[in-house]
């Protein structure tokens with residue numbers, strides 16, 4: 001199954017995150033990788049990743065070469081590089097719950113026939129399936145996880161749908177001896193990791209955190225998707241839980257997207273507020289504003305997760321690749337501190353730790 005020279009992936013959802021990932025694969029063929037955390041990870045460069053199949057439902061993407069589809073609306077991820085034709089045509093799969101209440105006004109459904117995902121994956125030769133579909137598309141996530149099992153490919157879940165967190169799925173992937181990584185990607189300068197870092201530093205210096213929030217607005221389709229109540233709550237629960245677990249005591253936390261502003265494009269603006277008490281009852285209050293490009297921010301960690309997935313395939317890891325989940329995902333099977341997560345990930349990459 002595994003070809004040692006490249007990492008063959010299939011991607012479901014050709015949105016902003018996939019756009020940035022595909023651009024990164026091309027970009028780092030020609031640009032210096034010196035500033036990357038991992039120019040090489042397990043012996044693989046970012047450009048060793050090869051997208052061999054891609055799936056979406058929007059007529060402006062389905063049937064197009066992936067190089068064109070990633071720049072088609074409603075995607076609005078910034079363009080870092082032109083991509084030559086890839087030879088990979090975006091295929092249509094079952095829509096299921098992939099379109100949220102508000103996204104119906106923006107997505108134009110393709111009328112092409114659905115392909116059977118498992119059959120198509122087998123034909124493509126993919127080793128890993130990367131799920132980059134909208135938040136809250138739980139039926140779709142389950143359909144894709146089943147297809148990964150039926151086509152014998154490893155699974156990476158960028159979305160907040162519970163796959164790696166669900167013991168039934170874990171058993172199935174273990175039985176098939178396939179690796180799984182997720183749930184809910186943690187971006188490079190991501191709101192959650194940044195928020196946890198601030199709280200951990202203050203806590204380590206004896207400040208007792210009381211209340212905190214992290215609220216953001218964004219202009220990508222995902223921002224519109226998460227305006228829907230249930231989808232927003234799913235994403236919020238994952239973020240809030242991840243933040244709460246960074247402290248040894250309970251605090252009031254609110255975290256998540258609060259609005260969609262189309263004119264922001266791929267930008268996400270996060271507002272952080274932290275309130276705590278220090279020595280002699282000294283009040284500590286922090287306000288921070290962070291602006292990032294959403295797709296690039298996520299692709300930065302996704303390309304590492306993909307390369308780690310290839311390492312796991314090579315080692316025959318079955319079920320959750322726990323160190324990768326803990327370092328790069330918001331809802332891993334086992335929570336630990338950021339420091340432990342980094343150490344665990346490095347130990348996995350060097351081979352000191354199996355998964």
Ligand SMILES: NC(=O)c1ccc[n+]([C@@H]2O[C@H](COP(=O)([O-])OP(=O)(O)OC[C@H]3O[C@@H](n4cnc5c(N)ncnc54)[C@H](O)[C@@H]3O)[C@@H](O)[C@H]2O)c1
Nearest residue numbers: 013014015016017056095098132134135159221222294298
């Ligand atoms: N920084 C990041 O980009 C980041 C970070 C963490 C997590 N995530 C997660 O990654 C996922 C993707 O994010 P995004 O910003 O690219 O979203 P997006 O809305 O830009 O892209 C989602 C894509 O999925 C497609 N889609 C919908 N239903 C489908 C179906 N049935 N089959 C195939 N494709 C379907 C949509 O047409 C769209 O192209 C989200 O769940 C998000 O929460 C992203």
